[in-house]
Amino acid sequence: MNERPNDPWFASLPGCEAQLPCGSGRHVVRWEAGELRLADHADPEAELVLAALGGEKARCVEVAQAWGRHAEDLTVLAVGPRGPADEIVVSWEDVDAAAQGGGRGVLPSSGPWPGPPHGPMRLAVPFSGPPVAAAVQAAARRAQAHRAEAEQAWQRRNDMLSLLALGHGFQTRLIGQVVTAHADRRDERDEPGRSSGPALTAALAGRLAPVAEQWLGIDPDQVVVSLHRAEGWGSVELAGRGEERRLLVSLPAGWLARVWAPGLALIGRHLVVAVQRAGWPDARVLALSAPGREPVSLEAHADGGSSGAGDRPHWEI
Amino acid sequence: MNREGAETYLRLLAESGMREALAHGPGSPRTWGPAGGRAKMTVVGQVLVMVGALDTETFEEIVADFDLALNVRPLRGPVGQRTVIAAPVASPPAKAFQAVAAARVSMPRSQSVRSRPGDGDTRAGRFVPVGLTVPFHHAGVGGELHLLSYAHTGPGARFIVAWGMRTQPLQHMMGMQRLDLIPFDRFTVTDDRGARYQLDCVLAGHPEWTGELSLSPTPPRDVRWLDVTAPPSFAVRVDLRPPGPAGDEAQVTQTRYSPGERLLIVLAERLLTTAPDAQQLRPGAERMRRQLHPMATNLGDIVAALETADVLSPLSPVPARLATLCASLDFDGHGLAVPPALKLPEPWLSLLAHYQRRKPDPPPVHEGYAGLAADLPEIDGIRLALLGLHHTGEGSSLHVLARGLIPESKPGPLGIDRGFPLSIWLRDSGGRWHATRPADRRWTDGECTARLHLVPPLTRPTDWVEVLASGQSAEVRITLPLRWGYPS
Numbered sequence: 001m002n003e004r005p006n007d008p009w010f011a012s013l014p015g016c017e018a019q020l021p022c023g024s025g026r027h028v029v030r031w032e033a034g035e036l037r038l039a040d041h042a043d044p045e046a047e048l049v050l051a052a053l054g055g056e057k058a059r060c061v062e063v064a065q066a067w068g069r070h071a072e073d074l075t076v077l078a079v080g081p082r083g084p085a086d087e088i089v090v091s092w093e094d095v096d097a098a099a100q101g102g103g104r105g106v107l108p109s110s111g112p113w114p115g116p117p118h119g120p121m122r123l124a125v126p127f128s129g130p131p132v133a134a135a136v137q138a139a140a141r142r143a144q145a146h147r148a149e150a151e152q153a154w155q156r157r158n159d160m161l162s163l164l165a166l167g168h169g170f171q172t173r174l175i176g177q178v179v180t181a182h183a184d185r186r187d188e189r190d191e192p193g194r195s196s197g198p199a200l201t202a203a204l205a206g207r208l209a210p211v212a213e214q215w216l217g218i219d220p221d222q223v224v225v226s227l228h229r230a231e232g233w234g235s236v237e238l239a240g241r242g243e244e245r246r247l248l249v250s251l252p253a254g255w256l257a258r259v260w261a262p263g264l265a266l267i268g269r270h271l272v273v274a275v276q277r278a279g280w281p282d283a284r285v286l287a288l289s290a291p292g293r294e295p296v297s298l299e300a301h302a303d304g305g306s307s308g309a310g311d312r313p314h315w316e317i
Numbered sequence: 318m319n320r321e322g323a324e325t326y327l328r329l330l331a332e333s334g335m336r337e338a339l340a341h342g343p344g345s346p347r348t349w350g351p352a353g354g355r356a357k358m359t360v361v362g363q364v365l366v367m368v369g370a371l372d373t374e375t376f377e378e379i380v381a382d383f384d385l386a387l388n389v390r391p392l393r394g395p396v397g398q399r400t401v402i403a404a405p406v407a408s409p410p411a412k413a414f415q416a417v418a419a420a421r422v423s424m425p426r427s428q429s430v431r432s433r434p435g436d437g438d439t440r441a442g443r444f445v446p447v448g449l450t451v452p453f454h455h456a457g458v459g460g461e462l463h464l465l466s467y468a469h470t471g472p473g474a475r476f477i478v479a480w481g482m483r484t485q486p487l488q489h490m491m492g493m494q495r496l497d498l499i500p501f502d503r504f505t506v507t508d509d510r511g512a513r514y515q516l517d518c519v520l521a522g523h524p525e526w527t528g529e530l531s532l533s534p535t536p537p538r539d540v541r542w543l544d545v546t547a548p549p550s551f552a553v554r555v556d557l558r559p560p561g562p563a564g565d566e567a568q569v570t571q572t573r574y575s576p577g578e579r580l581l582i583v584l585a586e587r588l589l590t591t592a593p594d595a596q597q598l599r600p601g602a603e604r605m606r607r608q609l610h611p612m613a614t615n616l617g618d619i620v621a622a623l624e625t626a627d628v629l630s631p632l633s634p635v636p637a638r639l640a641t642l643c644a645s646l647d648f649d650g651h652g653l654a655v656p657p658a659l660k661l662p663e664p665w666l667s668l669l670a671h672y673q674r675r676k677p678d679p680p681p682v683h684e685g686y687a688g689l690a691a692d693l694p695e696i697d698g699i700r701l702a703l704l705g706l707h708h709t710g711e712g713s714s715l716h717v718l719a720r721g722l723i724p725e726s727k728p729g730p731l732g733i734d735r736g737f738p739l740s741i742w743l744r745d746s747g748g749r750w751h752a753t754r755p756a757d758r759r760w761t762d763g764e765c766t767a768r769l770h771l772v773p774p775l776t777r778p779t780d781w782v783e784v785l786a787s788g789q790s791a792e793v794r795i796t797l798p799l800r801w802g803y804p805s
Contacts (some may be wrong), residue, residue, distance in 0.1 A: 089390070
């Protein structure tokens with residue numbers, strides 16, 4: 001029951017692919033075994049070198065770079081899908097429009113999503129004398145910092161839209177990757193001293209509550225989720241009655257990667273709390289028939305068994 | 318303080334808002350309305366930032382992620398269109414309450430007397446009640462200059478003044494400001510050593526007949542008197558020697574409000590001073606309603622968030638008082654889970670009694686001014702001096718000077734005045750309490766002179782006032798006798 005599987009988090013996920021406009025044609029981007037692969041670019045690294053020398057960067061290469069940049073970005077959890085029915089629609093036209101600063105209404109008018117940065121900023125203050133020079137230099141530094149910030153936000157916005165445009169299958173796999181990157185270092189803090197705990201708790205709550213609603217018919221707002229940090233799979237208990245009824249769930253953050261992302265969360269009226277042996281299309285899971293009960297080990301089998309079913313896999317006992 | 322708990326609370330609120338949006342459509346008023354998920358998240362986030370439980374960057378990031386998450390989802394709801402224009406993230410709240418939380422309290426826990434009214438403490442500043450009138454007449458313009466008090470602090474010396482115009486000359490009828498018509502260049506000020514000073518007038522704001530007259534150059538600290546002469550040759554002598562005991566000494570009580578309690582008290586005072594106006598059909602009422610609604614409808618979540626952040630004890634009596642206040646002001650849907658308190662602070666009760674009285678207000682007192690000056694002991698790192706009281710047809714005002722405030726030009730969330738984190742109440746000699754609301758202020762070299770609007774205004778002549786100033790760490794009470802002057 002407390003075994004720690006050695007198989008990778010993505011072992012229950014089949015490959016998936018998407019087509020995207022790249023150059024004059026449409027290219028295939030594929031996700032397989034935890035990695036993004038560019039089927040139509042034999043040597044992406046060489047293309048990057050050429051792009052650095054002034055050549056045009058292929059969109060496929062840009063997307064792969066964006067994937068790498070956001071593989072640990074907690075924003076992916078806040079924006080990404082909460083379940084198979086939660087549809088996110090971003091087209092490549094939206095991505096192009098946003099890159100040109102139009103946005104087509106897809107983006108909020110506030111927050112860190114400014115338009116593309118423009119050319120070099122000019123300072124209107126003439127350079128004369130030491131105090132003025134110092135002020136001009138300070139203003140230039142501020143302008144440079146502001147510009148760098150704007151460029152970063154612009155890049156981030158375009159990255160995020162491109163990753164969402166790849167479709168549901170890629171979105172859930174990226175969520176799995178981000179969660180895995182943070183799950184084992186929950187107590188670490190980033191530079192401003194923040195931990196990933198709050199974002200992981202919210203990500204877990206946002207995805208588990210709808211599953212619990214399906215499982216028990218409980219109001220998702222009555223589901224209280226916490227991160228399970230100790231050994232074992234966690235706990236699921238029902239407390240209170242009526243308005244005061246609460247489903248108290250404590251699961252490790254990795255549940256999102258190993259259970260939710262492959263679509264294993266709810267199988268045959270059982271809530272899956274852990275994967276004992278990951279695999280595609282067959283896996284062994286630990287599942288609860290009801291809150292408070294002991295979990296049982298079940299063999300699960302995915303429909304289709306090919307990569308074509310990769311976007312929203314369907315599992316049965 | 319549980320910062321991680323605070324961030325988790327806000328992120329879970331965002332998830333709840335997302336669920337609501339997905340159920341009703343991202344463009345639904347249930348998401349974007351004043352009681353919707355985004356407003357709730359924004360209000361609670363602002364409150365958490367104000368008490369220092371959440372940093373501004375994280376707050377903005379959570380709201381921006383929420384907005385992006387909604388904007389990339391197709392519309393299923395009945396209202397709106399794909400282009401959801403996100404309401405801007407409200408300006409990040411200032412660090413006023415954080416500063417208060419970090420402020421050092423230099424006074425002992427027991428009662429402490431730091432100053433007498435107008436004792437002319439030269440180290441902290443010199444504040445002298447004046448209460449004199451200088452009539453003037455020049456080039457067809459006549460009136461009176463009322464000197465309320467004299468204040469000498471680091472940035473300089475000034476009189477707090479009000480003035481009245483007896484004549485309404487053509488220029489004024491043509492739209493010129495009253496201030497332009499007062500011949501200040503004809504006024505002379507001379508001290509006990511024969512030195513002369515120039516007067517520079519600065520308006521405190523609206524109404525245009527109050528302000529400050531700064532003296533240039535700054536007189537010596539030990540100047541005994543100043544002769545103020547107005548055209549053609551009216552002169553008054555302003556005695557600046559310590560006046561001796563006038564009124565009681567300031568009583569200081571150490572309080573131990575948590576940052577969360579203090580914030581709730583400020584919110585309660587905001588409700589008390591604006592709710593009655595917002596519920597009436599008068600100019601600005603709609604704006605007030607828009608400001609108050611997100612606060613009043615999210616009080617339950619605000620309290621829960623503050624408790625999660627460990628800045629409000631679950632045993633605190635303040636949420637229950639807030640529940641009573643909401644019930645008394647007919648604010649439904651506040652979401653506070655605690656039963657209403659049976660007892661309220663005396664000033665709150667007094668104000669509620671005023672609002673709930675069915676009789677019309679008595680006719681206001683005559684226009685008048687009262688010179689007063691008192692330098693109060695420090696509260697939360699802020700030193701406050703009381704500099705005068707005046708009453709006109711537009712209302713009553715208390716003039717104060719504050720040192721140690723953090724300048725804040727932007728309005729705070731929920732209508733909270735971030736730049737003035739103290740509560741100031743005034744009790745008149747009839748026993749009625751008046752709340753105060755900053756009306757206008759002016760900054761000079763780190764000092765702030767402010768006019769505080771009394772709610773409700775004075776309706777009867779009062780022989781004395783008790784002023785209660787409170788913050789997170791202490792409250793100060795002082796009783797001051799008043800001698801009113803009335804324009805002729």
